[in-house]
Amino acid sequence: MNAPAGRPQCGHTQAFGLDTGPVSTAPVIQPEFFEREREAIFRHQWFNLLKRADEIPNPGDFFVRDIEVLGTSVVVARGPDGKIRAFHNVCTHRGNRLVRAADGCVKGWQCDFHGWTYATDGTVQFVPDEGQFFDFDKSKMGLPSVHLDTWAGFLFVNFDQTPRQTLEQAMGDFNQDLKPFPFDQMICAGRWRYHVKANWKVTMNAFQEGYHVAFVHKRSAPDAFTGTDNPYCNISHMKLQPNGNQHLSVPGNPAHDLSPTEQIAFKLGSTFTQGTGGRGAYPGTQQDKSADWGFELNILFPFSRINVGAGWYYLDAFWPVSQNETVYELAYYFPKPKSAAEMISQEFSKIVLRDLSREDLYTNEVTQRALNSGAIKNITLSDQEAAVRHLYRTVERLVGR
Numbered sequence: 001m002n003a004p005a006g007r008p009q010c011g012h013t014q015a016f017g018l019d020t021g022p023v024s025t026a027p028v029i030q031p032e033f034f035e036r037e038r039e040a041i042f043r044h045q046w047f048n049l050l051k052r053a054d055e056i057p058n059p060g061d062f063f064v065r066d067i068e069v070l071g072t073s074v075v076v077a078r079g080p081d082g083k084i085r086a087f088h089n090v091c092t093h094r095g096n097r098l099v100r101a102a103d104g105c106v107k108g109w110q111c112d113f114h115g116w117t118y119a120t121d122g123t124v125q126f127v128p129d130e131g132q133f134f135d136f137d138k139s140k141m142g143l144p145s146v147h148l149d150t151w152a153g154f155l156f157v158n159f160d161q162t163p164r165q166t167l168e169q170a171m172g173d174f175n176q177d178l179k180p181f182p183f184d185q186m187i188c189a190g191r192w193r194y195h196v197k198a199n200w201k202v203t204m205n206a207f208q209e210g211y212h213v214a215f216v217h218k219r220s221a222p223d224a225f226t227g228t229d230n231p232y233c234n235i236s237h238m239k240l241q242p243n244g245n246q247h248l249s250v251p252g253n254p255a256h257d258l259s260p261t262e263q264i265a266f267k268l269g270s271t272f273t274q275g276t277g278g279r280g281a282y283p284g285t286q287q288d289k290s291a292d293w294g295f296e297l298n299i300l301f302p303f304s305r306i307n308v309g310a311g312w313y314y315l316d317a318f319w320p321v322s323q324n325e326t327v328y329e330l331a332y333y334f335p336k337p338k339s340a341a342e343m344i345s346q347e348f349s350k351i352v353l354r355d356l357s358r359e360d361l362y363t364n365e366v367t368q369r370a371l372n373s374g375a376i377k378n379i380t381l382s383d384q385e386a387a388v389r390h391l392y393r394t395v396e397r398l399v400g401r
Helices: 030-040 168-172 200-205 260-268 340-372 383-399
Strands: 044-053 060-069 070-076 084-088 103-105 109-110 117-119 124-126 143-151 154-158 188-194 237-242 246-251 293-300 303-309 312-320 326-336
Touching: 030 200, 030 312, 030 383, 044 060, 044 293, 044 303, 044 312, 070 154, 143 168, 168 326, 188 312, 188 340, 200 326, 200 340, 237 383, 246 383, 260 340, 312 340, 326 340
Parallel strands: none
Antiparallel strands: 044 154, 060 070, 060 103, 070 084, 084 143, 109 117, 117 124, 143 154, 188 326, 237 246, 246 293, 293 303, 303 312, 312 326
16 A cells, blocks of 8 residues: 555554554563564574575585574585585584685685585585594585575575475565566665674664664764655555565655765666665665665565665674564665766765664664563554564464464
């Protein structure tokens, strides 16, 4: 549903069949609830690795991703046959962590404990003093595999022995909604990673509504996303899917007063704060359906996102670590710059997004500390915060209240 021009939209909560009551703080302060999430949700989901297949284009290219919430590490590599595979990052001899580097290009890996050597397709190539092992079949000692699949070029893994659903099923409506966006025409321009002392849901909540924008970002983006017609950044379009996925179109302010730096950056290329001043409507977005369109948040339940704008997109995830810890990671993508001028424009947007994210993350830690005090037992949510309510209700349903 879309809001009439110049008018904030309301009615999200009822439109998606959500209740209007208070939301318990227990799911963000109780360690036992986090353990239930680990077993009921995290062990069965598809993890977006915030990497694309074209970022490891050559045989031997690899990267390592630690999945703290499951206490494991995964190595993703393109094998000598050109196929991309994922493995648990563990030597099958004595369980040593096999790959120490974060990424690179190799012919294989050698365990630094006893020298077992593996090819990038996971097979064992060399075992020192092999004859000393009993009833030994080297062909059965390859790296333990992890389910890997791609969607629109993005790499996902699933740690279930047999995934409960395919990646396409997990993507839900995004299979059609986001499919037209030209993801393959852009490259990674920057990455950030932050360790946040807050529950993953508390961390994520600050990124699920526009209600905070006029206050948290009043210095960094004073009127880019708020204005006279929409002073509290009411979301112009929202879609909450039964599987927990969410879409939120964040409004831009057509009357945004560009700073001198923004004026320069906007002339040179697409920018994060350009909103309706974009260079034509981008397919796969609501840009041509809203007079005050800014950009879009697309949340893949439970905690990763593919967020799109006019000439850019960014991936991020709120990786759970413990009940009070989250790792927030963001990767920003732009078309490959054709000139130094475009690089300057992109650098401006990278810094804007970095600063906005830091402002949001600061609120997370102080909020978590206050919630841990037990001073309040519930949080009260407005219609503006329907996506926050939707996340909590989906989690509660899956783990059991």
